[in-house]
Amino acid sequence: MLNFLAQGRRLDGRNKDEFRKIEITPNISVNAEGSAGVKIGETEVYAGVKMSVDKPYPDIPDEGVLMTGAELYPLSSPEFEPGPPSIQGIELARVIDRGIREAGAINTKELCIRAGEKVWMVMVDIVTINDAGNLFDASGIAAGVALKNAVFPKIENDIVEYGTKTDKKLPLKELPVSITVIKIGEHYLVDPTTEEEKMLDARLTVAVRGDGAICAMQKGGNMPVTEEDISAMVDLAMEKAKEVRGMLP
């Protein structure tokens, strides 16, 4: 692989800064308040939004809650085990959650029904269907599209009538696009395959807002990175974030 990369090529023939084909399918699940399927090459993930009405947390009585979870289904890879969430699944969920939160995706005050009593809880769940690498970026896109097409269900006396959807959308402001850049040797790659992920020295996921500001990051991998690495990886991520943002519905 390193020989290939030295010649500026990857095992699947792509350039180092080239994504596989991205396909986005909104509304993959009719019972979710919002949902989307995203394919990047052979990698496939689903995201779905479910909303419920509950008591607010005591420290934020006038705010609703937006939470993101992720599960690495054993259905999607021979490497994922059944059972409680693995640390990889937890990291994925938290990185996507942070991106959405820190971008200011939603004003949680607008999810308040009656302060101190009832607020909307918005739960985004990401699940993996096929892992062929770069679950981070696929998950970020899927979560974003699912949130964008989510509508409130009807409520009657604070009870949710799940069968009946309203035409009221979630009060969304800004959604981030997360791009993961990996470092193998001296090479920086976007949209890694499973094989490339196994070889990586370092990984950097950068969540970028529409105005180009960075709103969340996560470094992964066993090797340290230098200041120059970070600068180059962030540049690449920001450039790709713009490109990916242009493909969103």
Place this chain on the structure above:
Amino acid sequence: MGYTKRFDGRKFDELREVEAKVGIIPRADGSAMFRIGKTVALAAVYGPKELYPRFMQNPQQGILRCSYNMMPFSSKGERVRPGQNRRAKEISYVTEKALRPVVDLSQFPNAVVDVFIELPQTDAGTRCAGITAAAMALADAGLTMKDLVCSVAVGNIDGTIVTDLMYDEEAYKDGPVADIPIAMIPSTGEITLLQLDGEISKDLLVKAIREAKAACLKINQIQRQALKQKYVK
């Protein structure tokens, strides 16, 4: 009186629209999707592979392990919390019993074949859709099988036998309802899954099983077509 017209206008012995596809998950050894109405099941098969911990191994032949799960956002009601609840565990167990008779694992002592079933959206009949998808996925994985297994739910709604209940029918309020998920080996007519909850007479039960068998054969055609689509060019 009685249930004289179905909520969605189907004939009493009519299935909802069905769709099947084989090979949907490239990382898996075998995989399939089966949709019936608004219920969608994905199934992936991994194995045969060595089984750990070792005390679970069977030196006589391989074992089949099934896992049924609803995605958190798949339900008509509230979010389904991740992690298997009692219902999912039981369905996983009866799914394994429904599929095991057709799979020959005699050549794979100490090994396991894992079947994972995931439901992205549901409108009743989920265990049947899961079994139907899983049977195709097992065949796609290249395992030796004496046949497929096909599955559908039938029911008694206020004295009327109906095929392939949807949620609104399961929840029928104006009379007695019985929900009967059934799985069948199509070549022999043998039943590998039979559950029932609700109320039904012996006579109606016999009639319901007969209807289920006829519907299973239709589903079997769809399964075969989907497999052929991948393998016969």
